[in-house]
Amino acid sequence: MERNLSGSEKRLELEETGKRILNAARTELYIEMRFMGAALSSLGFEMDLSTTSIGTDAVNIRFNPAHVLRLFVEEPGKLNRTYIHMLLHCIFMHMYTSEKYSDERLYDICADIVVESILDGMDYQCIYRISSDYRDRWYELLEKELKVLTVEKLYRYFSETNVIDIFEMEKLEREFALDDHGFWKRLKDKPVNDDSKDEDKEKPPIDEDYNTPDGAQNEENQRKDGNNNGTANDKNPENNLQDNSGKLPEKEKKKTKYINPHRLQKIENSRQNWEKEGKRIQTEIETVGKKYSDKLGKLAWMLKIHNTSRTDYREFLQKFKVLREEGGIDLDSFDYGMYSFGLEQYGNMPLIEENEFREVKKIQDLVIVIDTSASCKDSLVQRFLDETAGILLDNDNFFQKISICVIQSDDQVQKTDFIRSKEEMHKYSSEIRLEGGFGTDFRPVFDYVDNLILEKKFDNLKGLLYFTDGFGIYPQKPTSYDTAFIFAKNEEYEDENVPDWAMKLYI
Structure with a gap:
């Protein structure tokens, strides 16, 4: 005769069953995706009855055993896909950036669409699912409008360009959502009051991480x-x-919502671990080369975009400043002591006067090249020019006499404009008309600039900024001035062939 299990024994049995199922899914994923090995082992398993499904807080996979058991029996492939779906959320650190967005629900579905689009491009049988017509239509529309699907771009698109109603939102959630993002919101929870903190010190943080x-x-x-x-x-x-x-x-629910501070610290520490893991996976994928490129789909490309740091454009432009004298009182070299002594000793006759010239570092000569080929979008060019003009119009960045050469080029130089003042720069950025639209060859621009230098069009050219998507033929010969190829970080670009002597900038 079987002994009736107590409530705690039943709970333990359910938890162990769920963990065994998840461990089996992890093993199956590891066999097919060896490059994910360390990442797969980074998440522990924790039963959590606050969810009706499954989710992750970047430390553990927190699951309802009934949901895991149902998936295992009815849709084992979906369980594998849900596992890797949550893992990609961690690798792309979606749970750490959600607080930057006001509409949490919209952010959640954007994150799910990004992850699912990556999984749909991968060729692994253990996570395969038949893509619905509804899903394919959305992919076609979004890739046509945005090219590269990132959470930031999708959120902006759904907020500004193609606002979706509540019914469409629910359809998208049914199609793309696989996990519970409620644990992400708990990352933002703080201890409510001092009593809670004191109570936590007395009790070990085991099985009491959440309300x-x-x-x-x-x-x-x-x-x-x-x-x-x-x-x-x-x-x-x-x-x-x-x-x-x-x-x-x-109102009272919000007050009683509480997360163990020990747990909170552990979750925050995991952020750095996932950042390192994302870079490790990218390196490993690049090491195996094109052997698995068909199986990986666009995962390698999305990791590259994610792991590429956005450069401070304003700070970067400091590289192109030169030191020279300009008119203006130099307060730094002025001796106030001698000046005051003269006024006191001789009335209104100072012994020294202010220096009417000062040495400053500002930009004098600069070449800005705009890629006007068919693959480089006009909207990106306009954003780049607006940002550049906003920085350059600052009085601290330019001498009164300047020479900015703006070149439009695709496979040949299409148009050249010389800007001699800040007013001209402002007018140019607001009224620009792009010319070109063919292929991309970077070499004619550098030959053209060399001729401008020979013609003494510049007093002291320090640098050239080339805004492009990178799909073109690069020059081999180093330049006598600093050269930087500038890419829009969240757009499609190719930077593998940029020569070693040139700088790469992502904005």
Whole structure:
């Protein structure tokens, strides 16, 4: 005769079953995706009845055993896909950037679309799913409009260009959402009051990382509360706040929401670990080369975009400043002591006067080249010019006499404009008309600039900025001035063939 299991024993059995299932899924994924080995092992397993499905907080996969068991029996392939879906959220650090966006629900679906688009491009049987017509239509539209799907671009697109209603949002969630993002929101939770902090110091942070959800208290907690006849509830002032439905008012729910600070610190520390893991996977993929490129789809490219640091453009332009004298009082070299002594000793006759010239570092000569080939979008060019003009119009960046050469080029130089003042720069950026639209060859521009130098069009050319998508033929000969190829970070670009003597900038 079988012994009836107690509540705690049933809970333990469910937890162990869920962990065994997830461990089996991890093993299957590891066999096919060896490059993901370390990442797959980075997430532990933790049963969590606050969710009806499964999710991750970047430290553990937190699961409801009923959901995991159902997937294992009915859709084992979907369980594998959900596992790798959550893993990609961690690798691309979606849970750490969600707080930057006001619409959490929109951010969540954008993150899911990005991850699912990567998985749909991968050729691994263990995560394969048949793509629906609805999904394919969205991919076709988004890739046509945005080319590269990132959370930032998708969020902007759905917020400004193609605003979706609540019904379309629900359809997108049914199609793309696989995991519970509620654990991401808990990353932002802080201890509510000092009493909670003191209580946490006394209790070990085990199985108490999150609040127990309404109606989901385990048997052990019920025993601690005493009997179940309502006496304990009457003594608990928090329970008196419940309405007739047995739930806390929304305001009180927010007050009682609490995450263990030990857990919070552990989760925050995991951010650096996932950043390193993303770079490690990118390096490993690049090492194996094109052997697995068909299987990986666009994962390698998306990792490259994610791991490429955006450069401070304003700070970068400091490289092109030169030191020279310009008119203006030099307060740094002025001796106020001698000046005051003269005024006191001889009345209104100072012994020294201000220096009417000063040495400063500013930009004098600069070449800006715009790629006007068919592959470089006009909107990106305009954003680059607007940002550049905004920086250059600052009085601290330019001498009064300047020479900025703006060149438009595709496979040949199409148009050249010389800008001699800040006013001309402002006018040019607001009224520019792009010319070109053919292929890309960078070499004619450098030959053209060499001729301008011979013709003494510049007093002291320090640098050339080439805004491009990188798809073209690069020069081999180093230049006598600094050269930087500038790429839009979240767009499609090719920077593998940039020569070693040139700088690469991502904005």
